[in-house]
Amino acid sequence: MPMSNRGSGPQSSTATAVSATGLRKSYGDKLVLDGIDLNIPAGSVFALLGPNGAGKTTAVKILSTLIAAGPGSGEIHVSGHDLAADPQSVRAAIGVTGQFSAVDGLITGEENMLLMADLHHLSRRDGRRTAAELLERFDLTAAAKKPASTYSGGMKRRLDLAMTLVGNPRIIFLDEPTTGLDPRSRHNMWQIIRELVADGATVFLTTQYLEEADQLADRIAVLSDGRIAAEGTADELKRLIPGGHVRLRFTDPAVYRAAADALGEATRDDEALSLSMPSDGSQRELRSLLDWLDSAGVEADELTVHTPDLDDVFFALTSDAAAPRQSKETVR
Template sequence: MPVSVMSTSNGGGRPSPPAISAVGLRKAYGDKTVLDGIDLHIPEGSVFALLGPNGAGKTTAVKILSTLIGADGGQAQVAGHDVATAPDGVRAAIGVTGQFSAVDGLITGEENMRLMADLNHLSRSRGKQVADELLKRFDLVDAAGKPVQSYSGGMKRRLDIAMTLIGGPRIIFLDEPTTGLDPRSRHNMWQIIRELVSDGVTVFLTTQYLEEADELADRIAVLNDGRIVAEGTAEDLKRMVPGGHIRLRFTDPSAYRSAATALREVQRDDEALALQIPSGGSQRELRSVLDRLDAAGIEADELTVHTPDLDDVFFALTGSHVANPAKEAVR
């Protein structure tokens, strides 16, 4: 069962309306069901990450919520507007950046920004002001007068998001925004996303990079075969799969043997003088181990707590591994 997301309070005793909500969202193409009744409840000013392998339905969910395509069933609201009956209200409140840069490579960065300002019906003076501010914020001032086709991948991505922000959206959909970027550019993009959220923007992020979701998201949902198979914080999800353990290492062989006797269900490593105890990583389990050692008058020289990472979670839930940026960097 996915972990439910609770809405935040507005201070007046009533829950704040979610930035994004969906109930029973469905979409099929012919006989292939892409979304099979997903529910979402995403608070304002948070980062929500939707994880899933290729073809899981992540981009389809973004397209429905951003009114680019219609759903076959279910209901969804974005910024308080129904995506089916009030699409104009949704579009006025959101910004969308897809997997591939939507900038025009034949014109300059500044011209791309001015064009987007025109599309958002900003006056010439206001459009210039906002464009200049965003170019500065995204460290693109020096490149603003150059054709975008000369930009690096990271620069194009920054320009893409800067253009998305021209209209001042309070909700931004980032559909795999760091695909194809080198590790430095990816980390720069993460910092940009953090700054957006600190300004109160809600970010709906789809990604195949587990490290990205772990770094950025307040809550994560795993989408597989059109269904959300798990949802919660990164720590919630890590506790869902086995493999966590507490590892104790000793330098004194007699202390090692005494600890092995005092503790139950331990895996011994006689060569390393190390013991491994299955654990979900909770404070209660750690305290129980320490109490048993204290009662026996034993002190470990080293104690570490190991919990499964999101890659373990993803593989357990979907049977697939997702992209690992660190591994990609050395290929």
């Protein structure tokens, strides 16, 4: 897996961008958020994972003042402001890019930017300067005079994010920002997010792309059944899930049988001529295993190492079997 740029932005050991205690929300009899806690350091990327309907978008809408939290929710602070007592100050500090583009396809990219500048009460001169700078930053200058309806999906998402940045927000909520984008456009968006964090912004990201969270997030929370089932760094979450193993594959059935006899505790797959042994994938354990195989005279045609990834974490924590009101696991 390519190396990620997690933690590339300036971190603060004391400043908190978003904090919430006991965040709740119901729609009628349907409980969507069942008392979740958040503590997101400034200058970091926080990713909220969960299946469709888990409540990710609801959490974003509450924290960005678009809807009210439910009765009994504890205190919520965004950029140091009390969400309930001072929502206007919260709105002034944040930017939001939702699942669905806010771009108006009937006007040009530049006009979309200038409209946003007007909404932020920028002067005509400052609005044009800000629009020009952001269009250049997002590689949209050449298309600035064209109707936004002619933009590709990736261009529309870049324009959407550029519009979000007109007010220079320090906390940016990105609700599934790369949904529907091709791999190249998705990677371009990742680089933009890294640059925002490098400039000191805090990013609250919801996504269904597990690789996206793995690549970008300093901390990840998995939302399941209205609660945060687990929270930690990507590596910490992976260590929560058992199932790491080394797989030996053979082409000669006789060699396979001899190896299976020598490795009595290995799990056999007679059809695939493969043996699996539990392993944490560490270099020390692999070296020990290889030394043992040499001493036993076992030579496999193929050796592969499987360590749990975020896919395993996601499926284990959000499956129906895992859902019965588990308590939150926080890895420190």
